[in-house]
Amino acid sequence: MAKTLMKGSEAIAEAAIRAGARYFFGYPITPQTEIPEYMSARMPEVGGCFLQAESEVAAINMIYGAAGTGARAITSSSSPGISLKQEGISYCAGARLPAVILNVMRGGPGLGNIQASQGDYFQAVKGGGNGDYHLLTYAPSSVQEAIDIMMYAYDKAEQYRIPVLFIADGIIAQMMEPVEMPDFVDFKIDPEKKPWACTGWKPGDDPEKRGVINSIYISTEELAAHNDVLQAMYKEVVANEQQWEYYNCENAEFIITAFGTVARIAKSAINELKEQGINVGLVRPITVWPFPYDAVSKAVNAESVKAVLDVELNEGQMLQDVKLAVNGTKPVDFYGHCGSQMPTTDEIVTKIISMKEGK
Amino acid sequence: MSVVFEKTKLLTDKTFHYCPGCNHGIIHRLVAESIDELIKEGVIEEGKVIGVAPVGCSVFAYDYFNCDMYEAAHGRAPAVATGAKRVVGNDALVFTYQGDGDLASIGTAEIVHAAHRGEKICTIFVNNAIYGMTGGQMAPTTLVGQKTTTSPYGRDEAWCGAPIRVSEMLATIPGSYYIERCAVNNNANINKTKRAIKKAFTYQMQGKGFCLIEVLSTCPTNWGLSPVEAMKWLEENMIPYYPLGVKKDKEAE
Ligand SMILES: Cc1ncc(C[n+]2csc(CCOP(=O)(O)OP(=O)(O)O)c2C)c(N)n1
Ligand code: SF4
Ligand SMILES: [Mg+2]
Numbered sequence: 001m002a003k004t005l006m007k008g009s010e011a012i013a014e015a016a017i018r019a020g021a022r023y024f025f026g027y028p029i030t031p032q033t034e035i036p037e038y039m040s041a042r043m044p045e046v047g048g049c050f051l052q053a054e055s056e057v058a059a060i061n062m063i064y065g066a067a068g069t070g071a072r073a074i075t076s077s078s079s080p081g082i083s084l085k086q087e088g089i090s091y092c093a094g095a096r097l098p099a100v101i102l103n104v105m106r107g108g109p110g111l112g113n114i115q116a117s118q119g120d121y122f123q124a125v126k127g128g129g130n131g132d133y134h135l136l137t138y139a140p141s142s143v144q145e146a147i148d149i150m151m152y153a154y155d156k157a158e159q160y161r162i163p164v165l166f167i168a169d170g171i172i173a174q175m176m177e178p179v180e181m182p183d184f185v186d187f188k189i190d191p192e193k194k195p196w197a198c199t200g201w202k203p204g205d206d207p208e209k210r211g212v213i214n215s216i217y218i219s220t221e222e223l224a225a226h227n228d229v230l231q232a233m234y235k236e237v238v239a240n241e242q243q244w245e246y247y248n249c250e251n252a253e254f255i256i257t258a259f260g261t262v263a264r265i266a267k268s269a270i271n272e273l274k275e276q277g278i279n280v281g282l283v284r285p286i287t288v289w290p291f292p293y294d295a296v297s298k299a300v301n302a303e304s305v306k307a308v309l310d311v312e313l314n315e316g317q318m319l320q321d322v323k324l325a326v327n328g329t330k331p332v333d334f335y336g337h338c339g340s341q342m343p344t345t346d347e348i349v350t351k352i353i354s355m356k357e358g359k
Numbered sequence: 360m361s362v363v364f365e366k367t368k369l370l371t372d373k374t375f376h377y378c379p380g381c382n383h384g385i386i387h388r389l390v391a392e393s394i395d396e397l398i399k400e401g402v403i404e405e406g407k408v409i410g411v412a413p414v415g416c417s418v419f420a421y422d423y424f425n426c427d428m429y430e431a432a433h434g435r436a437p438a439v440a441t442g443a444k445r446v447v448g449n450d451a452l453v454f455t456y457q458g459d460g461d462l463a464s465i466g467t468a469e470i471v472h473a474a475h476r477g478e479k480i481c482t483i484f485v486n487n488a489i490y491g492m493t494g495g496q497m498a499p500t501t502l503v504g505q506k507t508t509t510s511p512y513g514r515d516e517a518w519c520g521a522p523i524r525v526s527e528m529l530a531t532i533p534g535s536y537y538i539e540r541c542a543v544n545n546n547a548n549i550n551k552t553k554r555a556i557k558k559a560f561t562y563q564m565q566g567k568g569f570c571l572i573e574v575l576s577t578c579p580t581n582w583g584l585s586p587v588e589a590m591k592w593l594e595e596n597m598i599p600y601y602p603l604g605v606k607k608d609k610e611a612e
Contacts, residue, residue: 023445049445053438054472061435061469065411065442068429073442091432189446198427198443200451202406203368211409211427216418 003178008143008168009034009104011179013042015150016074016100020187022048023073025062027055027081030114031170032104035076056081060088060101067097068213070189070197072154076102078170079120080111082128089163090129094215096196096230098157100150101135102166104173107340115340116170118260121317124167125289132227134234135165136241137289139259143177145286151182156241158194160233167288169313171261171342243286244295248274251304252281254352257296257322258311259285262336262343266311269348280352281305288318296325305330307355311343312336367391369408371425380586382576383417383485385543386456386552390483391424393556394452402564407451409443411436413466415458416491424456431455434466437473440480449566454481459500460490463525470529474569477534481559482571484525487578488597495581499523502596507581522600526573530607536568538606542575542598544590551603568609575601 006014013035016024024039036052043050053059059075066073077085082103092099105120107113124137136156140146146168157164191199191209198211217223245263248270249255258266263284270280283299285292300308308330310319316334323332335351337343369391377383397403412420414433421428431439436455444453462470462484473480489507490496497510500522504513514522530538537559541552552574559570575597577589584592605611 023442025442051441051445051476054468054475057435058438058441058469058472061432061438062442062445064431064435065429065439065444066446067442068439069409069443069446071446087432088435095430198409198429200406201427203425205406210425212421212430213428214421214430216430218419 003180005176006143006179007034007174007176008146009173010038011143011181012102012146012150012173013038014181015147017042017046017048018182018184019151019154020072020185021074021100021154022046023066023071024048024050025053025059025066025073025075026077027053027059029078029081031106032076032078032102032173034173035102056084057087060085060092063099064088064092064095064097064213067092067099068095068198068211070191070194070199072187074100074102076104078104078106079108079117082120082123086129089135090131090133091215092163093129093133093135094131095213096161097163097213098154098161100153100157100164100166102168105167105169107338113340114170116261116313116342117338117340118169118262118313118317119338120167121288121312121314124165125291133230134237134289136160136162136237136287137165137167138286139167139288140172140286141260141263141284143172143175144179146172147179147181151185160237162233162237167260169260238290241287242290242292242295244292245284245286246299247282247284248279249281249283249299249302252279252302253304253306254280254355255300255305255308256280256282256311256348257308257318258282259288259318262311262313265343265345266348268345269352272345272349273352278352278356285318291321293321293325296322297327300326300330307331307333309333309335309352309355311348313342314338367395369394369425370423373422375423376419377416378580380577380579380589381416382487382543382574385549386483386485386574386576387420387423389543389549389553389556390454390456393553393560397557397560397564402561403452404450409447409451409453411440411453411455413455413457413461415461417456417458417485418492420456434461434464435469436461437466437469437478437480437482441473441478444478444480449479449564452560452563454483454560456483457485458491459484459486459488460498463499463523471532474529474532474535474571477536477568479563479566479568481563483556484571484573485576486525486573486601487576488522489578489581491578491581502600524601526571526606529571534569535571535607536609537562537570540573540575540601540603540606542593542603544594548603562610
């Protein structure tokens, strides 16, 4: 298939449409406004619906409404807007609605800035909204990877009945890359596959098939039972859906952990260090929930590895999960900046050299 | 022998949890009967009804209305209904059922913009001038001087404003199609309320636009009154401030 040069945000939007998304609800915010803009032009062409909501709060609740009918719905935003969506995200998780949410992260806290950031890692994987829930959370490091994941994101969301979140730093949305765009999948709402959805029900029909999209379970027993169902599902996701990439881990003296764009910079640093005779490996989580603890631990616990360096475009968030994975077996160092100051190849090289020199 | 009266099919057999004398029960009946009758009249297709319950005393409305239902976050029902309606289109009736705290306080943005977009949904707005579910706090609709658990000296207009007249406000929005305020304080008004609900649902099925029926309602429990006294209080205090009648009907204009 021929590759075409596409801007990240537009490529991701197109992939969502090809994956069957026909309902987009969103609100403008930099650096992801190209997604709603693209959707506003593209959805009418494919018989879909683009609606500019009055706020991110409304947009995520429109997702709740659309996903509850069994349709494939999508919303996108950037950090402050994703904060506003947290209420609705928690409700979607509680009501077990499959949907896709995109966060093109910018610097924070608060209004922060509009540059690329990875500052919402905690929000994405450690909660965000209220209650015991998780989102199947992908952190693509290239436009192509974002497209490829999008093509099965709805299948996963529907299989487990879990909302899927993409966290991408602003760079991935803003850069142009040559990509291969997959074919359209054939998606139609199938009431048989989604007996829980509001697809039309009348008195006399199977009561089990009445759509009741709900997250309230007022009795202690019922809520406990509901959470048991959720926890059992999360266990399955943890068992089946972890994804990561190993790069140059064999005989590595140091292991770098990084996700998203930062992992690409780390790869350049690793290549440069190799030329200088220092062998460094990379573990790049592709799913950040479920976090690939065992994969990190396995790479780090190889005999050759002296220490671990976690690099992020924030002040050290995934660092906590890396430390849990390493569990004290090796020293873990951190290098990173808050939003907008992307760590450079040189900085990572220098940091590894200083670690090697025991500084 | 002919059947002259049947329990409406659009209500489940579940016993209402509402307090004695609460108007929520009457309003549920009217909504359900309206849908039932419109199905019989061929206006609504059987099995093509989606309701959205609020957060408030009617949070369990999904247990009572015998159709596809959502339970929305507090105030967000119009956004949820929008998402559903954009998928099901003119095939199905989509309605929200919301209290005054839900709609006139935390959910103002969602209701105003559903009206503004001319969203083809109907809202049943139950105004009892108080937050019933949380135990009787002040709402934006609480009358001046009315005592609640968060306005123990009576609502002070200088401090927190005068109550919002939601129907009048929404009627000024170009996108709204039909807005009427009703009450269920006597048989005549109950019949009027049902006619209004049926008209709103019919307009929606004709693809017309956003419709809202406000129903003044009692909360004997949190008003600290008996059911009979509460109805009298509604007549003497609420109806004068919240005048009944059609606020907007684009069809009639
Ligand atoms: C985000 C959020 N804030 C507050 C609440 C608590 N709460 C539940 S019901 C309610 C008020 C409901 O009042 P109203 O809409 O007037 O309905 P009524 O009970 O009077 O019918 C509040 C504040 C909540 N559930 N969610
Ligand atoms: S608290 Fe008020 S609104 Fe709620 S059920 Fe009781 S009487 Fe009705
Ligand atoms: Mg109320």
